[in-house]
Amino acid sequence: MAFGARDVLAATVTGSFAGHWLANSLVLAATPPGGSSVLGVLNVVFAVFAVLMATVMGPRRAVWLVLVAAVPRFVLSGAHETSGPAGSAPSRPGRRPRSSRSARPTR
Template identity: 60%
Template sequence: MSTSPESSPKRAEPAGRHFEPDLRSMTRINLRPIASPMPVGFFAVAIASIIVGSMQLGFFGDDAHRAVALTILPAFLLQMIVSILAFGARDVLAATLMACFSGTWLASSLVLALDPPAGAKVLGVLNLVFAVFAFLMATVAQRKRVMWFVLCVAVPRFAVAALFNLTGATWLGYVSGALGLLLAGVAMYAAFALMLEDMRGQEVLPIGRRGPAYDAVEGDLTVQLRNLERQAGVRRTL
């Protein structure tokens, strides 16, 4: 004897379980366009690097430490703002790099201004750790060529600066200063190239994007929104 679907008893749901409907068709994700903050971030790197490099090369004399500290202090604030905006733009590489640069400038400024005991050696360890961090960042930033070049110069610059702080060797200070000016030149180029690209809507000076970094600028809106549901701020956990 068969039982029709109409006459068959309904299976009761287990107590305490709640079945949610498929919410994908009702979900809307709103994105807020912002101007790229990276030119400001790279300009801040360039300016602070020129000031510190000039001090290490002896251009300011022996009593310029406090003036240099006050001059590079704004770089901390500028790059912190850039980092916050980059996190909002969902660029974790740029945001992390700018935040760590910001903290390094702040620490350097405070040590130069206050001249605490063993401050030079502590600053040397900080520079060494930053050099290691910059190297790790460079290994994953190759598709963002402009950032990669900045990191490739930042690694030896901060490594030599660390050795100078730890040993006090005068010639290492000169090498660190020269590398600081080189870092400033690369960062200045990066800032200017990105600013021109943003103003004209196309690449003017070579930047060398590849892979997802290239698609993010040259791709259409479909490419921009690919895997959006898996990005931080949209997914449930970080």
């Protein structure tokens, strides 16, 4: 909608949210070592970006409200992810953690 209306600021915000969600889902899907801290830094940086975008929104109250509602979520999520144990992958419900031992018993 923002792209069709040629609203540059709203298009930037929606495109940034889409890119953030894509990066977030790729890190969660891959569960690399240290992925939790990467997500924490990503969320904090995106929160700073959202605050900067909210300051220049002006009369676009709908987009401003979305940003104001999203900033606390990204700050809290970033603080949680960066304060976890170092090198831990984000937890996903329904998955067992991988063990270092093989599934077959040794003889």
